[in-house]
Amino acid sequence: EAGVTQFPSHSVIEKGQTVTLRCDPISGHDNLYWYRRVMGKEIKFLLHFVKESKQDESGMPNNRFLAERTGGTYSTLKVQPAELEDSGVYFCASSQDLRSGEQFFGPGTRLTVL
Amino acid sequence: GDSVTQMEGPVTLSEEAFLTINCTYTATGYPSLFWYVQYPGEGLQLLLKATKADDKGSNKGFEATYRKETTSFHLEKGSVQVSDSAVYFCALKTQGGSEKLVFGKGTKLTVNP
Numbered sequence: 001e002a003g004v005t006q007f008p009s010h011s012v013i014e015k016g017q018t019v020t021l022r023c024d025p026i027s028g029h030d031n032l033y034w035y036r037r038v039m040g041k042e043i044k045f046l047l048h049f050v051k052e053s054k055q056d057e058s059g060m061p062n063n064r065f066l067a068e069r070t071g072g073t074y075s076t077l078k079v080q081p082a083e084l085e086d087s088g089v090y091f092c093a094s095s096q097d098l099r100s101g102e103q104f105f106g107p108g109t110r111l112t113v114l
Numbered sequence: 115g116d117s118v119t120q121m122e123g124p125v126t127l128s129e130e131a132f133l134t135i136n137c138t139y140t141a142t143g144y145p146s147l148f149w150y151v152q153y154p155g156e157g158l159q160l161l162l163k164a165t166k167a168d169d170k171g172s173n174k175g176f177e178a179t180y181r182k183e184t185t186s187f188h189l190e191k192g193s194v195q196v197s198d199s200a201v202y203f204c205a206l207k208t209q210g211g212s213e214k215l216v217f218g219k220g221t222k223l224t225v226n227p
Binding site: 003004031033035037040041042043044045048055056058059091093095102103104105106107108 | 118150155156157158159160163203205213214215216217218219220
């Protein structure tokens with residue numbers, strides 16, 4: 001069974017540009033999460049989808065970030081316009097069963113904003 | 115709000131040494147506690163978990179016990195191997211609340227032969 005995949009693995013953009021990150025969860029997993037780790041800090045929750053609905057978006061830092069999950073399969077996270085402080089590693093995770101608590105993580109996308 | 119504090123590294127050990135990585139938490143209610151590991155170039159993997167007080171999670175020779183009285187979940191291994199070199203993250207999930215994980219900053223472990 002394929003794990004959670006993320007694309008791209010690395011992205012280097014200039015301040016003011018737009019970047020779109022993609023996450024493909026494990027097949028059949030209704031729950032999809034986005035997290036971010038800024039250099040030297042904790043991994044922070046961004047948002048949680050259940051199928052195509054946003055269940056919790058309390059961690060989204062501001063309106064420059066837009067997450068979508070059309071059709072309840074893969075998800076995209078767009079940053080527009082990107083700022084220097086957006087640099088970090090963006091992780092996606094998915095889970096099937098909320099009660100078990102286990103979230104399966106992708107390898108992350110390393111975003112560098114210059 | 116909920117938070118996790120774990121000892122910051124980096125930690126460097128020789129093979130077969132004893133490992134302890136401290137983790138304490140602050141949370142409302144009774145959270146579930148987790149240790150995740152990230153090997154170089156890979157995503158986070160669940161290493162072990164405990165869902166209630168006094169539970170011991172164990173996997174691959176690693177252990178951690180949920181201590182409610184000290185709000186701790188320290189990770190231990192009796193004899194580390196080079197292949198254990200990775201970044202270890204302590205995390206919690208509040209029961210009955212949001213499904214989000216709250217992480218510590220991570221501890222980088224390097225094991226030398």
